[in-house]
Amino acid sequence: DTLINQIAAGEVVERPASVVKELVENALDAGARRVDIDLEEGGIRLIRIRDDGCGIAAEELPLALSRHATSKIASLDDLEAVATLGFRGEALPSIASISRFSLSSRRATDAHGAVLRVDGGKAAAVAPAAHAIGTTVEVRDLFYNVPARRKFLRAPRTELGHIEEWLRSLALARPRIDLRLAVDGKPARRYRAEADNPGARVAEALGPEFFGQSLRIEHSASGLHLHGWIGAPPYSRALGDQQYLYVNGRAVRDRHLGHAAKSAYKEVLFHGRQPAYVLFLELDPLRVDVNVHPAKHEVRFRDARLIYDFVLGALREALADSRA
Numbered sequence: 001d002t003l004i005n006q007i008a009a010g011e012v013v014e015r016p017a018s019v020v021k022e023l024v025e026n027a028l029d030a031g032a033r034r035v036d037i038d039l040e041e042g043g044i045r046l047i048r049i050r051d052d053g054c055g056i057a058a059e060e061l062p063l064a065l066s067r068h069a070t071s072k073i074a075s076l077d078d079l080e081a082v083a084t085l086g087f088r089g090e091a092l093p094s095i096a097s098i099s100r101f102s103l104s105s106r107r108a109t110d111a112h113g114a115v116l117r118v119d120g121g122k123a124a125a126v127a128p129a130a131h132a133i134g135t136t137v138e139v140r141d142l143f144y145n146v147p148a149r150r151k152f153l154r155a156p157r158t159e160l161g162h163i164e165e166w167l168r169s170l171a172l173a174r175p176r177i178d179l180r181l182a183v184d185g186k187p188a189r190r191y192r193a194e195a196d197n198p199g200a201r202v203a204e205a206l207g208p209e210f211f212g213q214s215l216r217i218e219h220s221a222s223g224l225h226l227h228g229w230i231g232a233p234p235y236s237r238a239l240g241d242q243q244y245l246y247v248n249g250r251a252v253r254d255r256h257l258g259h260a261a262k263s264a265y266k267e268v269l270f271h272g273r274q275p276a277y278v279l280f281l282e283l284d285p286l287r288v289d290v291n292v293h294p295a296k297h298e299v300r301f302r303d304a305r306l307i308y309d310f311v312l313g314a315l316r317e318a319l320a321d322s323r324a
């Protein structure tokens, strides 16, 4: 079983950032309003994710760590969603099979918390533990028992960079969640929960330069809705070429929509410049295929041409208006 989990880990876990992603997504699924991320040595030595979500009952801790056990499929619709997400219930057992792992939790209705420790896939018995309402997952010594994978890890600073970049991308999409990152025992990043001012989160994540120099995008047509910000004149080089695109709240990479943004820039004003943007495209989920591999961030649109023209049109219009 440990071996199967380690093989699955090859799919799920490429580097510390993949662990952080899976664990923080679990925290958000659990309804967390606040997530604390602690890292040591770029996550190689320690990743600790603590949330204030719904928690897990002591007797269900082993279940959370068994393969394909997920609490997230309640209906046939969910099952369909699973088909698009590609896999379910694999993250925790996979991560636990390649690390020194512990899962501690407490629900609001529990008198005290409980902890389950797993070392390289071998679980101990559930034990009582002090814990606030919510869940903490600790992942130490990633790949310590899989030397072939461990040797592909980069310097802590590089791994940390991947984590910070992923966190920034998440922070932009989830402005209502309070996100804190501590690195080697020191507070490193704080994204304050922004109830009604998503712009504040953009300023926090990408800097006041981006926010001060960007145009608000808000455009709807043909059942498509595009909103967000695009860098605009006076466009300083300091802005860089930060590009964040979300489809139905999910960070994606899409060459065609990237190209639409670039074309709008080129047509309207900035020859040869890479556009900077944070854009959210919302549409009927039936009009988009999420790639079967959840880590790939790719999507396929049913009516790609229409969507391309819609995005190009929305950005072109906003940029042209800003010139007028």
Ligand code: ADP
Binding pocket: 022, 026, 027, 030, 051, 053, 054, 055, 056, 064, 065, 069, 070, 071, 072, 087, 088, 089, 090, 091, 092, 093, 135
């Ligand atoms: P999945 O997220 O696909 O269900 P995981 O292996 O990531 O699979 O998690 C397994 C199960 O463990 C989840 O379905 C959920 O019931 C539980 N779980 C994991 N993390 C948390 C958390 N932070 N808070 C509450 N429950 C959690």
Ligand code: MG
Binding pocket: 022, 025, 026, 089, 091, 092
């Ligand atoms: Mg999960």
